[in-house]
Amino acid sequence: MNVVVIKYNAGNVRSVQIALERMGITPEVTDDHEKIVKADRVIFPGVGEASSAMRYIKERSLDKIILSIQQPFLGICLGMQLMCTHSEENDTPCLGIFSQHVLRFNATNQGEKIPQIGWNSISELRSPLFNGITDDSFCYFVHSYRADIGSETIAVTNYCGRYSAALAKGNFYGVQFHPEKSASIGEVILKNFINLPD
Amino acid sequence: MLTKRIIPCLDIQNGRTVKGTNFVELRDAGDPVELAAIYAKEGADELVFLDITATHEGRKTLADLVRRIAQAINIPFTVGGGIASVEDVRLLLDSGADKICVNSAAFKRPALITELAAEFGSQCIVLAVDIKQNHGGYWEVYLNGGRTATGSDCKEWILEGVARGAGEILLTSMDHDGVKNGFAVDITSEVAASLSVPVIASGGGGTPAHFAEVLQRGADAALAASVFHFKEISVQSLKQYLKTCNLPIR
Numbered sequence: 001m002n003v004v005v006i007k008y009n010a011g012n013v014r015s016v017q018i019a020l021e022r023m024g025i026t027p028e029v030t031d032d033h034e035k036i037v038k039a040d041r042v043i044f045p046g047v048g049e050a051s052s053a054m055r056y057i058k059e060r061s062l063d064k065i066i067l068s069i070q071q072p073f074l075g076i077c078l079g080m081q082l083m084c085t086h087s088e089e090n091d092t093p094c095l096g097i098f099s100q101h102v103l104r105f106n107a108t109n110q111g112e113k114i115p116q117i118g119w120n121s122i123s124e125l126r127s128p129l130f131n132g133i134t135d136d137s138f139c140y141f142v143h144s145y146r147a148d149i150g151s152e153t154i155a156v157t158n159y160c161g162r163y164s165a166a167l168a169k170g171n172f173y174g175v176q177f178h179p180e181k182s183a184s185i186g187e188v189i190l191k192n193f194i195n196l197p198d
Numbered sequence: 199m200l201t202k203r204i205i206p207c208l209d210i211q212n213g214r215t216v217k218g219t220n221f222v223e224l225r226d227a228g229d230p231v232e233l234a235a236i237y238a239k240e241g242a243d244e245l246v247f248l249d250i251t252a253t254h255e256g257r258k259t260l261a262d263l264v265r266r267i268a269q270a271i272n273i274p275f276t277v278g279g280g281i282a283s284v285e286d287v288r289l290l291l292d293s294g295a296d297k298i299c300v301n302s303a304a305f306k307r308p309a310l311i312t313e314l315a316a317e318f319g320s321q322c323i324v325l326a327v328d329i330k331q332n333h334g335g336y337w338e339v340y341l342n343g344g345r346t347a348t349g350s351d352c353k354e355w356i357l358e359g360v361a362r363g364a365g366e367i368l369l370t371s372m373d374h375d376g377v378k379n380g381f382a383v384d385i386t387s388e389v390a391a392s393l394s395v396p397v398i399a400s401g402g403g404g405t406p407a408h409f410a411e412v413l414q415r416g417a418d419a420a421l422a423a424s425v426f427h428f429k430e431i432s433v434q435s436l437k438q439y440l441k442t443c444n445l446p447i448r
């Protein structure tokens with residue numbers, strides 16, 4: 001299995017790589033167009049700021065490459081947000097794979113802290129990505145912006161209201177949480193992604 | 199629902215876990231990677247590693263250790279101790295750390311926090327603040343592992359740190375550290391209520407009830423070392439107990 005992790009100017013590329021290595025998979029971390037297109041699985045991680053990440057991706061024409069990918073593709077955290085239509089973070093047009101918009105958390109009167117940092121539950125799971133995982137399992141989140149709920153939502157989390165914990169459309173998947181840091185639940189999700197049908 | 203976090207802390211000296219009382223009298227507490235893996239398995243929500251030697255020569259050893267930890271555990275972890283520059287942080291993040299923790303160097307040069315937040319994002323910058331209640335009654339910031347008093351009120355420093363981009367506060371009461379008589383609940387609660395970022399309570403956790411108290415009073419997470427290292431409380435049984443207190447726990 002040839003797994004590629006897309007290398008760009010956003011954090012946590014390294015921790016995704018190490019997590020895959022713990023599972024016995026040695027991914028290639030690269031921004032080489034040909035290698036990305038030829039991979040069996042593509043992972044698009046990211047922790048950082050939306051507009052500078054999009055600028056970097058466009059400058060290297062990675063946006064066109066990502067949109068052309070036919071094989072299973074997984075965006076993580078900022079990666080998932082960049083797969084949406086638009087992010088409120090510095091008013092950034094994104095890749096438009098998912099129809100959702102990404103908005104900043106709006107603290108309710110319960111005084112939630114932003115960013116959300118820590119373990120929250122995912123529910124309303126409906127995707128082979130969550131095979132073997134029960135509703136209300138906990139995953140690790142670190143983020144200040146979140147995607148709306150829509151027809152592409154495959155998991156829901158509640159923080160300052162309900163939002164998409166994961167999205168899917170065709171071969172494209174995105175998760176807002178960090179499977180690479182979500183203990184055994186996260187490992188199951190990564191394995192499910194690797195084992196998706198081609 | 200977002201859960202409250204339980205965070206075992208490993209003080210590292212020359213590659214080994216050590217633990218003292220009120221910041222002194224260090225005892226050996228085992229191999230950090232081995233301990234880390236046990237804690238992760240037991241349900242720890244996160245881990246913190248503080249390099250208390252934090253010498254320049256120790257820096258490479260620490261990066262090697264961070265690499266080994268990252269390979270062994272599947273939960274987030276923070277690394278701190280002697281971090282003073284963007285380069286220090288890059289080395290640790292590249293080695294596999296999820297967050298880094300700054301303390302004395304940030305107090306001496308607050309722009310460090312601004313630089314780190316701009317370069318890596320607030321989500322990976324934890325500001326550690328060691329405090330002691332002084333005779334004037336206020337909680338004073340101490341530096342260099344508790345050896346140097348600053349004369350500064352911790353509340354002012356914490357507000358500045360958050361304004362500069364710290365994404366989390368690790369608040370350690372030196373008066374309570376290692377004594378196991380309970381956390382510094384009042385000041386932790388006050389700081390947590392005043393901030394828009396999470397606060398990790400540290401110093402004094404000796405019984406499960408101590409953890410419950412500080413989490414109920416507003417701390418977002420509770421950190422402890424010796425009770426876990428010397429197996430007085432297991433992470434698993436602590437979390438079971440906290441669930442019975444109606445706290446949101448993973």
